[in-house]
Amino acid sequence: MARQQIPKVPQPPTPNPQPPTNNPQQTTNNKQQTTNNKQQTTARLSADQVRKKRFMKTASSTCPLTRQQVIQQYFLEHRARLLDVAAFLDRLDRSSDSGEPDFRELALRQAVAVLADNQPQRTARILHLLSDHTTDLPQSAHGMKGALGAVRLSEGSTP
Amino acid sequence: MKYIDPHIHMVSRTTDDYQRMAQSGCIAITEPAFWAGFDRSSAKGFSDYFRQLTEYEPRRAALFGIQHFTWLCINPKEADDPAFARDVIAIIPEFLKCDTVLGIGEIGLNKNTRNELIILEEQIALAETHNQLILVHTPHLEDKLKGTRLIMDALRASHVPPERILIDHVEEHTVAEVLDRGFWAGMTLYPDTKMTPQRAADVIEMYGSERIWMNSAGDWGCSDPLAVPKARLELSRRGHTSELVDRVTLDNPRSFLSQSPKFKLKDS
Numbered sequence: 452m453a454r455q456q457i458p459k460v461p462q463p464p465t466p467n468p469q470p471p472t473n474n475p476q477q478t479t480n481n482k483q484q485t486t487n488n489k490q491q492t493t494a495r496l497s498a499d500q501v502r503k504k505r506f507m508k509t510a511s512s513t514c515p516l517t518r519q520q521v522i523q524q525y526f527l528e529h530r531a532r533l534l535d536v537a538a539f540l541d542r543l544d545r546s547s548d549s550g551e552p553d554f555r556e557l558a559l560r561q562a563v564a565v566l567a568d569n570q571p572q573r574t575a576r577i578l579h580l581l582s583d584h585t586t587d588l589p590q591s592a593h594g595m596k597g598a599l600g601a602v603r604l605s606e607g608s609t610p
Numbered sequence: 611m612k613y614i615d616p617h618i619h620m621v622s623r624t625t626d627d628y629q630r631m632a633q634s635g636c637i638a639i640t641e642p643a644f645w646a647g648f649d650r651s652s653a654k655g656f657s658d659y660f661r662q663l664t665e666y667e668p669r670r671a672a673l674f675g676i677q678h679f680t681w682l683c684i685n686p687k688e689a690d691d692p693a694f695a696r697d698v699i700a701i702i703p704e705f706l707k708c709d710t711v712l713g714i715g716e717i718g719l720n721k722n723t724r725n726e727l728i729i730l731e732e733q734i735a736l737a738e739t740h741n742q743l744i745l746v747h748t749p750h751l752e753d754k755l756k757g758t759r760l761i762m763d764a765l766r767a768s769h770v771p772p773e774r775i776l777i778d779h780v781e782e783h784t785v786a787e788v789l790d791r792g793f794w795a796g797m798t799l800y801p802d803t804k805m806t807p808q809r810a811a812d813v814i815e816m817y818g819s820e821r822i823w824m825n826s827a828g829d830w831g832c833s834d835p836l837a838v839p840k841a842r843l844e845l846s847r848r849g850h851t852s853e854l855v856d857r858v859t860l861d862n863p864r865s866f867l868s869q870s871p872k873f874k875l876k877d878s
Contacts, residue, residue, distance in 0.1 A: 513815040515849040524847070525808075574809065578783035582755040583722075592690045592721035598751035 536563070558601035611635040611856075612877075614863040615838050617716070617745070617778055617796060617825035619644055620667055620678070621659075627828065627835045632674035634839040638875060640679040640867065641667060642716035642745050645687040647830055653697035656684065660701070664708040679873060681715035681745045682706065689729040690720075699729075699736060706740050712870040713737060715745025716778060719757040722749060727760065734768045743870050744775040745796075748784065750804065758784045762791055774869055778825070781805055785817055794866050798827040799837035807841035811848060819854055823863045 516524065543556060562577045570576075581601045612635050620628070620641050631639075641663060643656075650656060663680040671678035682705050684698040705711060714737040719726045737744045744765070749757035758777065765775055772792035780788050780795045781804070788795045797810045810824050826837035834840070838859055845855045867873040 514812075515815075572782075574812075575782040578781055579755065581752055582783065583752045584756070586756075588722060588724050588727065588760075590724045592723045592726065595721055596687060598721075598749065598753050600751045602752050 554603040555599065555601040611839075611842065612637045613838050613842060613856075613859040614867075615639045615826055615828075615835070616776075616823055616863040616867065617642060617798060617827050618835060619827065619829040620671065621662055622830035623828055623835055625670060625673075628671055628674045628676060631835055632676055634836055636676055636838075637877065638677040638679065639671065640681065640712060640745075640863075642681040642747070643683050643685060644716060644747075644829065645685045649688055653694070653701060656698045657701050660705045664705060664710060668710050677876060679710045679712050679867070680708075681713050681743075682711055683714050683717045683733055684729065685716060686718050686720040686726050686730070686747055686749075690723060690725045692725055692728055695729040696732070699732060702736065703740065706742065709872055712867060712873055713743030713745060714740075715743075716747035717744065718747035718761050719749050720747075720753070722753055722757045722760060727764065730761065731764055731767075734765060734770060738768055738770050743867075744770060746775060746777045748777060748779045750779065754779070754781065755783055758788065762788070762793070765793070766791070773821075776823070776866055779804075779827075780813075782809070782813060785813055785822075789817060789821060794821045794823070794862075797822065797824045799824060799834070799841055800827070800832070801834045801837070802832055807837060807844040810841050811844045811850075814845070814854075814858060819857050819862070821862070821866075822858060823866070824858060 514521065543552075558581055562580055565573055565577050565580065583602050615631065615636055616639070618639050618641060620639065643659065643663060646659075650659075660682055663682070667680070668678040682702050684695045688698075689695045702714075714733055717730055717733040719730060734744065736742075746761055746765075748754050748761060758780075761777065765772070773794070776794040776796050777788045778796035779798045781797075785795050785797075797805050797813060799805055799807050799810055807824075814822065824838055824841050826835050827833060828835035828837070842855050842859050845858075846852070864873075864875065
């Protein structure tokens, strides 16, 4: 089965590695070089990268609430949802057999790791993680009307 | 306050849902043709369903002052048998003449099969031939990303302008690509399994309020016919202006739907 790469999600901007300089000419040259580099970089960017850069630019400070207000408004319900996930994993541990983990359980555990990695776009990255990235098309959907919510990570496709 | 629910399957709802929606400010709905939860055994079954959508539901909605419009098609879940699907497609043109039919929908893909894709292309051609708007269903869950891209490629291969197409059920991993390719985007709000009113508000904050709407898709599954007013409340309680709230729940649906000359709101 052909499998595409899961799109990489943009990382936070890295600090400029160039040390500051007091030489005006050097500064001008550096600015010109930076401008040239930016133009070359933009020319090389794919549409997907441009979209992600736009997201990174526009996603900050888009919620009108302060951090404290977000906590006040949403903490309790999301605390409860987190406990639901914990209880679900506990329930799996307590299940009446000791069967091998289902592919959906494995996918969920990977998604939980995304929650804790402190990187942006967690929702989109989890959705990508749970998506079918194969490129082949079956002829018919006979016997597989519904969706399952995750893919076998080793194959990248639905069973 | 007034709002439009541009995607809700009222044939699956009881009459008191119309009442609660009217009490919450709903002035108009549009109802795409969809899967009944089981595969119909003949094209005649679709003919009856299309009569229900074009004759019976507008009357039931009108009892509560709600205008009812509809979209016709064979839905992707029943489109995997091309011969059967073509029998259904053949009866659609006679219903396109009805006063409340806005276009072809919800067409799209379900399991991203070649059969589904063939019928999608034929229904896009049907819309093109009859100069109809298109409402697109994108697959759910793990099939959405791949299916959305396949659908957009099929649409791009037609001559239907993207501004006359709404791609529904977008989520955080598909919304940007849909908007960037010039289509309208719809977010479908569910109580449990998919996009919630809170996430829809997040998407609007991150991707803007242009060419985007929200709907409840209220159907025979676990769904909430009041999801749109709940999303309005979610935006308001975050401090967004009433202008923005109205834009995504009233003005935007009206703008897109008004591309059909049949879509005329009584109070405007």
